[in-house]
Amino acid sequence: MALSLVISGLDAGYGAVKALRGVSLNVRGGETVALLGTNGNGKSTLMKCIAGLVRPQQGSISLDIDGTTHDLARLSAEDIVDLGVAMVPEGRRLFPRLTVLENLMLGAFRKAARRNIDENLKLAFATFPVLKERQSQLAGTMSGGQQQMLAIARALMSSPRLLLVDEPSVGLSPLLVSQTITKIGELNQKLGLTVLMAEQNFNQAIRIASRGYIIVHGEIVVAAKSVDELKGNDIVKRLYLGGAA
Amino acid sequence: MDLLLDAVVIGVLLGCFYGAVSIGLSVSFGLLDVPHVAHPAFLVLASYGVYIINEHYGIDPLVAGLLITPLFFVLGLVAYRLYYETFEKRGTDAGVRGIAFFFGVAFIIEVLIIMQFGVDQRSVTATYIGKSWRIADMRIPYRMLVAFAVAAALTIVLTLYLSRTFMGRAIRAVAQDQEALRLMGVNPIKVKQWAFGIATAVLGIAGALLIIVAPVEPTLDRAYIGRTFCVVVMAGLGSMSGTIVAAIILGVAESIVLTSFGASWAPAISFAMLLGVLAVRPQGLFGRRS
Numbered sequence: 001m002a003l004s005l006v007i008s009g010l011d012a013g014y015g016a017v018k019a020l021r022g023v024s025l026n027v028r029g030g031e032t033v034a035l036l037g038t039n040g041n042g043k044s045t046l047m048k049c050i051a052g053l054v055r056p057q058q059g060s061i062s063l064d065i066d067g068t069t070h071d072l073a074r075l076s077a078e079d080i081v082d083l084g085v086a087m088v089p090e091g092r093r094l095f096p097r098l099t100v101l102e103n104l105m106l107g108a109f110r111k112a113a114r115r116n117i118d119e120n121l122k123l124a125f126a127t128f129p130v131l132k133e134r135q136s137q138l139a140g141t142m143s144g145g146q147q148q149m150l151a152i153a154r155a156l157m158s159s160p161r162l163l164l165v166d167e168p169s170v171g172l173s174p175l176l177v178s179q180t181i182t183k184i185g186e187l188n189q190k191l192g193l194t195v196l197m198a199e200q201n202f203n204q205a206i207r208i209a210s211r212g213y214i215i216v217h218g219e220i221v222v223a224a225k226s227v228d229e230l231k232g233n234d235i236v237k238r239l240y241l242g243g244a245a
Numbered sequence: 246m247d248l249l250l251d252a253v254v255i256g257v258l259l260g261c262f263y264g265a266v267s268i269g270l271s272v273s274f275g276l277l278d279v280p281h282v283a284h285p286a287f288l289v290l291a292s293y294g295v296y297i298i299n300e301h302y303g304i305d306p307l308v309a310g311l312l313i314t315p316l317f318f319v320l321g322l323v324a325y326r327l328y329y330e331t332f333e334k335r336g337t338d339a340g341v342r343g344i345a346f347f348f349g350v351a352f353i354i355e356v357l358i359i360m361q362f363g364v365d366q367r368s369v370t371a372t373y374i375g376k377s378w379r380i381a382d383m384r385i386p387y388r389m390l391v392a393f394a395v396a397a398a399l400t401i402v403l404t405l406y407l408s409r410t411f412m413g414r415a416i417r418a419v420a421q422d423q424e425a426l427r428l429m430g431v432n433p434i435k436v437k438q439w440a441f442g443i444a445t446a447v448l449g450i451a452g453a454l455l456i457i458v459a460p461v462e463p464t465l466d467r468a469y470i471g472r473t474f475c476v477v478v479m480a481g482l483g484s485m486s487g488t489i490v491a492a493i494i495l496g497v498a499e500s501i502v503l504t505s506f507g508a509s510w511a512p513a514i515s516f517a518m519l520l521g522v523l524a525v526r527p528q529g530l531f532g533r534r535s
Contacts (some may be wrong), residue, residue, distance in 0.1 A: 052427075081428075081430030095417070095458075106415060113430075
């Protein structure tokens with residue numbers, strides 16, 4: 001499946017505050033790419049720009065699917081979902097007073113997604129068996145780890161090709177973080193999903209990523225071609241590995 | 246004792262009627278957070294619509310109510326769009342200004358009705374109006390049984406719609422997290438507009454019940470502001486079955502007070518219960534905690 005995401009020269013912000021400055025980044029089909037950075041550096045803003053929730057002020061976001069190029073910066077969030085881009089938002093953002101099954105069904109709201117609803121539901125339950133057992137439970141009453149699984153499963157319901165995962169580790173215990181990251185890795189390996197994951201937990205993210213970017217104050221400061229290159233980078237050592245560079 | 250039983254039975258039926266006229270507000274205010282104080286004015290407007298059809302064509306008021314639902318659906322779409330563009334979109338103090346907006350709409354509707362029909366009471370004719378069913382020592386008016394049946398049907402249909410359809414689930418979700426809904430490729434404004442249309446369409450049938458149960462006059466909406474908001478707040482915002490239960494509690498309370506203290510006390514009941522609920526259990530009997 002030919003797919004690629006190319007972001008170039010992206011500026012975005014809220015009013016006078018610039019959250020992103022000249023961000024360029026690319027993701028090729030089948031990859032898992034990590035977007036690393038601590039809180040407040042613009043990771044979520046970038047993810048929201050790709051999903052169509054925040055309009056960039058400048059720059060382009062090109063999604064190439066089977067030879068056709070779409071500029072996501074000009075499309076609505078609805079159209080972007082139809083193109084096969086799904087996002088697992090930071091903090092999960094489930095509908096707490098709806099059941100697990102109802103949350104999943106909402107993931108398949110778009111007409112194109114409704115056609116594959118039975119297959120996708122089967123896939124979601126096969127990937128996360130606990131959701132099948134708890135399908136009539138209210139989402140808000142589940143544990144944090146289960147909620148994260150539901151948020152990922154809900155994104156799968158729209159038959160995505162590109163999965164955006166924003167801070168999957170937030171609010172989870174170390175064991176659950178590890179399990180969640182492993183699951184995301186499996187989605188890439190088994191289903192061939194292309195994944196762009198924003199994360200601040202460096203060591204967990206590089207377990208499944210093939211390469212990564214580091215964003216500081218809204219600018220990409222490191223674009224590493226491999227995990228080893230990331231580990232060897234001075235900025236990474238200073239930010240994450242505690243070493244004096 | 247007989248008197249009490251009588252009051253309770255009539256109260257339950259009256260409560261079902263209150264449920265039917267409140268259930269639309271349970272969607273517009275309960276789920277969408279729109280301070281729709283013009284809800285009872287739309288209700289009275291629907292009654293006059295039913296009156297015209299019944300008067301001119303002799304069509305059964307319930308059928309007439311069904312006939313005007315598409316019209317009221319469109320009216321709801323337009324009203325929400327107007328409210329959204331002028332108030333909700335600007336955020337922050339939309340709530341307070343929204344109340345002023347809908348009060349204005351309510352007064353305009355009252356005045357339009359007065360200009361067209363005058364201040365006299367209007368009523369409809371149907372075979373079940375004016376007759377009673379005698380059981381044991383009680384006399385139960387057929388029109389109250391009609392109200393009971395329609396309320397039950399409305400609750401079931403709306404509950405199924407909200408839980409079994411894609412749009413229905415989106416309507417319940419829009420109250421919980423609008424941005425997350427956008428991530429599912431759903432436009433929350435369109436969902437709210439559609440839901441407001443449904444809430445207003447239901448008033449077509451509720452308006453028919455209003456004029457079946459008793460004659461209507463242009464300012465009747467004022468008596469229903471307290472009742473409908475009391476029911477929706479007591480139910481806990483956004484619960485359909487809760488709405489009927491809360492409405493029955495109000496109906497029984499009004500009916501008992503009416504038989505023991507006299508009719509002049511009845512209108513105070515809804516406001517007293519509204520205040521009581523807000524003081525003791527603000528999330529309502531079946532409600533969400535925010």
